[in-house]
Amino acid sequence: MIAARLASHGAKPTSQRLKLAELVFERPQHLCAEQVLQAARARGVRVSKATVYNTLNLFVECGLLRELVVDRDRVYYDSTVHAHHHFYNVDTGEMIDIPLESVSFGVVPAVPAGTEQDGIDVVIRVRNRA
Amino acid sequence: MIAARLASHGAKPTSQRLKLAELVFERPQHLCAEQVLQAARARGVRVSKATVYNTLNLFVECGLLRELVVDRDRVYYDSTVHAHHHFYNVDTGEMIDIPLESVSFGVVPAVPAGTEQDGIDVVIRVRNRA
C-alpha cells in the first residue's frame, strides 16, 4: 500500500503526501510540479504549490522519484526510479521510457580519478518527422 | 578565422560576437552565461548580460554551440558541437567530455513512430569518492 511505501523510505505519510503519491505512482510517467498540482486539484485534493514542491523534493531525496533535468524551463519527475533510459522529443518535450535492457554498451570509459560511477543516463533525442 | 566561422554559419560577425566567440571557442569547455559574461569583462570586453544571452542563443541556433541542460539551475553551453558524451559530477556540477569513440553501443532501440533520431547523449553520472 502507498502509506507503507512512503514509510519504508522514511517519508512520514501525511494526507497530502499520500494523495500526491497515489497520483504520481499510478503509472510510469514524467510530470512537472505544475502538472502534479493541476492533476491533484482536478481530483479535488486540496494542496498548495509549496507543498507540491516540498513533497516532490522529499520524494526525490527518499529515492521514490527521479529528477529529470532535460527541459530548459522546468524539472520533470520520473515515477520510475529503477535504472532506465529515455527518448526525448525535442519538438514536443515528451519523454518516453526505454527499458534498461534495450540499450547495451560495448566500451565504457573509466571514470575520472577520485570519482565513482553513480549511473548512466542515455537520452536518445528524436524530432517529429518532417 | 573566427569571423569567417560565424559568417559561414549565418551569424553576422559583430564586435561583441567576435569577442565572445574568441573566448568561448578558445578551447573545449562548458560555460554558463554568467561565466561568459565574467570572462569577457575580465578581458576588458564591454558587453551586457542581455547581449551575452542573445549571442549564446544565436550560436546555439547556428549550430556553433550546443546547449547542455543537465544542471537544475542554469544552462551550460558546450563549445564542442560534434557528437560526444559527458561525465557529470553530481557533487561539483563539473562536466568532462567523453570522446565519441569511447562509448559504443550494442543494441539501440528503434525510435517512436513518426519521429527520427536527432542524436544520442550519454551522461555518466559520477560522484566524488567518499
Added chain:
DNA sequence: ATATGTGCAAATCCTTTGCATAGAA
C-alpha cells in the same frame, strides 16, 4: 536611410523561503 545589434532595466517564470496556522504524536 534602413535594418539590425546592443545596453539597461523591468518583466517573467519556476522554484524556494519565511512565517503563521493546522495537525499529529
Added chain:
DNA sequence: TTCTATGCAAAGGATTTGCACATAT
C-alpha cells in the same frame, strides 16, 4: 505540549523582453 507539515505570499535567480541608442551596410 512539541514537532513537523501546510498554505500563502513574497523573495530569489536565471533568462527574456521592451525600448532607446548605436552601428553598419
